[in-house]
Amino acid sequence: MTGRRGLLPPVRQASAIPGFGLALGYSLTWLSLIVLVPLAVLVFRALELGPGELWRIIGDDRTRAALRVSFGLSFLAAIVNAFAGLLVAWVLVRYRFPGRRLLDALVDLPFALPTAVAGIALTALYAPNGWLGSLLAPIGVKVAYTQLGIFIALVFIGLPFVVRTLQPVLDDIDHEVEEAAATLGAGRRQTVFQVLLPTIVPAWLTGFALALARAVGEYGSVIFIAGNIPYVSEIAPLLIIIRLEEFNYAGATAIATAMLAISFVLLLIINLLQGWTRRRLGYV
Amino acid sequence: MSKHRDVTQEKPLVQLLLIIAVTLFLGIFLVLPLVIVFVEAFRNGFQTYLAALGDPESLAAIRLTLLVAAIAVPANLIFGVAASWAIAKFEFPGKSVLNTLIDIPFSVSPVISGLIYVLLFGAQGVLGPWLEAHGIKIIFAVPGIVLATMFVTFPFVARELIPLMQQQGTRDEEMALSLGASGFKTFLQVTLPNIKWGLLYGVLLCNARAMGEFGAVSVVSGHIRGLTNTMPLQVEILYNEYAFAAAFAVASLLAMLALLTLVMKSLLEWRYGAELAARKRRP
Numbered sequence A: 001m002t003g004r005r006g007l008l009p010p011v012r013q014a015s016a017i018p019g020f021g022l023a024l025g026y027s028l029t030w031l032s033l034i035v036l037v038p039l040a041v042l043v044f045r046a047l048e049l050g051p052g053e054l055w056r057i058i059g060d061d062r063t064r065a066a067l068r069v070s071f072g073l074s075f076l077a078a079i080v081n082a083f084a085g086l087l088v089a090w091v092l093v094r095y096r097f098p099g100r101r102l103l104d105a106l107v108d109l110p111f112a113l114p115t116a117v118a119g120i121a122l123t124a125l126y127a128p129n130g131w132l133g134s135l136l137a138p139i140g141v142k143v144a145y146t147q148l149g150i151f152i153a154l155v156f157i158g159l160p161f162v163v164r165t166l167q168p169v170l171d172d173i174d175h176e177v178e179e180a181a182a183t184l185g186a187g188r189r190q191t192v193f194q195v196l197l198p199t200i201v202p203a204w205l206t207g208f209a210l211a212l213a214r215a216v217g218e219y220g221s222v223i224f225i226a227g228n229i230p231y232v233s234e235i236a237p238l239l240i241i242i243r244l245e246e247f248n249y250a251g252a253t254a255i256a257t258a259m260l261a262i263s264f265v266l267l268l269i270i271n272l273l274q275g276w277t278r279r280r281l282g283y284v
Numbered sequence B: 001m002s003k004h005r006d007v008t009q010e011k012p013l014v015q016l017l018l019i020i021a022v023t024l025f026l027g028i029f030l031v032l033p034l035v036i037v038f039v040e041a042f043r044n045g046f047q048t049y050l051a052a053l054g055d056p057e058s059l060a061a062i063r064l065t066l067l068v069a070a071i072a073v074p075a076n077l078i079f080g081v082a083a084s085w086a087i088a089k090f091e092f093p094g095k096s097v098l099n100t101l102i103d104i105p106f107s108v109s110p111v112i113s114g115l116i117y118v119l120l121f122g123a124q125g126v127l128g129p130w131l132e133a134h135g136i137k138i139i140f141a142v143p144g145i146v147l148a149t150m151f152v153t154f155p156f157v158a159r160e161l162i163p164l165m166q167q168q169g170t171r172d173e174e175m176a177l178s179l180g181a182s183g184f185k186t187f188l189q190v191t192l193p194n195i196k197w198g199l200l201y202g203v204l205l206c207n208a209r210a211m212g213e214f215g216a217v218s219v220v221s222g223h224i225r226g227l228t229n230t231m232p233l234q235v236e237i238l239y240n241e242y243a244f245a246a247a248f249a250v251a252s253l254l255a256m257l258a259l260l261t262l263v264m265k266s267l268l269e270w271r272y273g274a275e276l277a278a279r280k281r282r283p
Helices: A020-059 A061-094 A100-106 A115-126 A133-139 A147-172 A175-183 A188-199 A201-217 A220-226 A236-245 A249-281 B012-041 B045-054 B056-089 B095-107 B110-121 B128-133 B142-152 B156-168 B171-178 B183-212 B215-221 B231-240 B244-275
Strands: none
Touching: A020 A061, A020 A249, A020 B056, A020 B095, A020 B110, A020 B142, A061 A100, A061 A147, A061 A201, A061 A236, A061 A249, A061 B012, A100 B012, A100 B244, A115 A133, A115 A147, A115 A220, A115 B012, A115 B183, A115 B231, A115 B244, A147 A201, A147 A220, A147 B012, A175 A188, A188 A201, A201 A249, A201 B110, A220 A236, A220 B231, A236 A249, A236 B110, A236 B215, A249 B110, B012 B244, B045 B056, B045 B244, B056 B095, B056 B142, B056 B156, B056 B183, B056 B231, B056 B244, B095 B156, B110 B142, B110 B215, B142 B215, B156 B183, B171 B183, B183 B244, B215 B231, B231 B244
């Protein structure tokens, strides 16, 4: 083995630590069995359908409507999350006030609360006779069983992703940079918006992407509040389940493939944006 | 108070307004949903609440949820330890690819996570005919639920352990080995004490998701009452039958689990923050 050194990278660095073969072998086998092989079956099934058939199913009006609802509302929710999450992270990191730790812990609630529980709780709150729904009804705002309801559920589920991504970055901001900006005559607003916030853009994009990815696939917290009216408030994951219940495996496979493909492209774009902002900021 | 205001802070009034805004937002947006679960659960009194939980179908759902978590969490725990051992303690080509592959389940919709097992093991699935000929039921049965749960919770333990073990390096282990300890003994007495809080942290999050998973399990369960309904599925069924108090009663147990998870997670972060490398990495 050592003879190959210099020509090819060694299979692994020489180490006194035992168990490499066992640990890696076990990990790879388990990863393949639980994750890779089942996912490969989805890809295989999609290839089996062929591009024509895939396109026909995805081009179907109801599928297109469901994909539009899922991706459109997820995008809006992720944008709102980006701003709400930034505000929450800012306040939690930079200010000291009683109850801060409690609020900080609460941010993870949407993540810890099972989605079905979140779904029925949000529905009960925002239904026309619910605590919040009854306040909104007189001003003509209907939340539950509309697209607005889906949007609310997606904001709920995505919030922790932005906050948790931004907190460590805000924490790391060097106070000297702010002092320098202030010394050079920048007002507080100028310092915040022109000096501090630009440095967190890459992390902000990461938080946005995580919230978006989560929202696109979200099912449990949405279906109770959505109303699930085809063409209007039916999300793509629900349509997959409906197709499966009709034993229409091809339909389910095609929608799932479309979802994964669109998500992949979106995440790729966000990744490129991230790279671009990093380069602009001058760190790689 | 000095007239010189800290130039790296907003004006006190701005701070106060922002704090109030965030508190109100989190209160209405996050706390109210939690509160209403308990309000609705106890709407018809404590007796009805207990009766709803004592219902045989609800009890079966609780048992199944515990069973599924009891299989899926240890399985992911073992995987997490093995994967982080390989990734953190050794250098090998393809390491970053492996690292990325472990995260895949986080970016796949829960519904798709269920779907892939139906495509593999379902009646019309790749292995469906073979399984049927041998009388093995995976989809619409407990094994499918366990598999789907394992998939969605797959990365949790590994995600916490890999950065932690990478940060700790291999020095402690090498020392123990050079003093003559066996590999297994080194792991038990040197590595494990070093990673125990991170391990617990990962298990905590993994368990919360395993017990609360809805989408993936919903696809593979078949919703057979008393047999393949986990607690979240039982909540759905009761809710769709307009048995709201009962639905919220079962939901309240899951909400308590969520609260317990949050409390323990926060305690770990406050007390052992330094020993959790992955702290605040991801919710």
